[in-house]
Amino acid sequence: MLGFVRRIRPVKRYIHMSTLLLAKERAIAVEAVLRASKLCQTVFQHLVSAETISKKDKSPVTVADYGAQAVVNSILHAAFPNDPIVGEEDSSELQQNKATCDKVVDLANSVVDSPMSTDEILKAIDLGMYTGGPKGRFWTLDPIDGTKGFLRGEQFAVCLALIVDGQVQLGVLGCPNLPVELSKPDGERGCLFTAVKGEGAYMRTFASTEERRIHVSNTSNPADALFCESVEAGHSSQGDAAKIASLLGITKPSVRMDSQCKYGVLARGDADIYLRLPVSATYEEKIWDHAGGSLLVQEAGGQTCDVYGKPLDFSLGRTLRANKGVVATNGKIHDQVMEAVRKVLAEKQ
């Protein structure tokens, strides 16, 4: 029994009034994601420098990854002590590096109500070692999704989802650098997306607790569609995406963005298609990279599946091992997009 988490005071609730299902889970998840997002912003302001980026030094993001996982896991565990967590990180490497560990402890303690010891923080991180699977309920966490975007000062997300009997029931994405209006990149930033299965998708800014319901776009002619893709060529085959765009008659250049922020942008109607096309035969997508985002798009009226049209299967452990890649659309052009995906993949056989 981890006694330390009892010392964390109950968190403030920000519940959308119409939410009946999973109201406590939603409120706790939102609070945990906001606190972890704050930690990431602090790390960026204090630890990321031009030198870090030029030397490709990943240590700031490492500190933020561990710190954010400690914060989210400890808040979840205090509220739901019986819920297991599938988290991306574990503490084994951190335990070998005292200097990094000390930074993680200071950072995590700067955003929780009651300070935790080093040992408590390491234990909180390792609450994330659950294997997942088909039965019961568990959380899945990506403390920083889009580590490269984080280091560039661009897009990253803190991603948390609740899975019950293999189905994603709740997703919360904190996107600290995402412009509230994509067309105003110099305007307000910081968006929090929330979806509960069957209850729609919502967005609020970091600065306000007011939520608004969001919907995917109405684009019904595939030629008018706007693609949203990874920045990293190694995460999705950009050559195949270009061929699919050409088959669909799309001429607009893609919006390139790191992390699950892409799902948020699609869910609020700023883009029409998000493709993650396999680059290797062996890579298995991780459940924490897609659970919250895929529910968000579905609840906003869109559709998600893998490149073969199979539903994403979150019941098989830590990865989506029965799936290859991801296709997410506004729904209205899903069939045409899937036809183009099939053609392009068939040409490669």
Ligand SMILES: Nc1ncnc2c1ncn2[C@@H]1O[C@H](COP(=O)(O)O)[C@@H](O)[C@H]1OP(=O)(O)O
């Ligand atoms: N080889 C890979 N193929 C696909 N995704 C990957 C690969 N390596 C890491 N990722 C994960 O892809 C996500 C971001 O990719 P993108 O920005 O292209 O959508 C992150 O979850 C990243 O991990 P991480 O969470 O550690 O950043």
Ligand SMILES: [Mg+2]
């Ligand atoms: Mg990730």
Ligand SMILES: [Mg+2]
């Ligand atoms: Mg990550």
Ligand SMILES: [Mg+2]
């Ligand atoms: Mg990672």
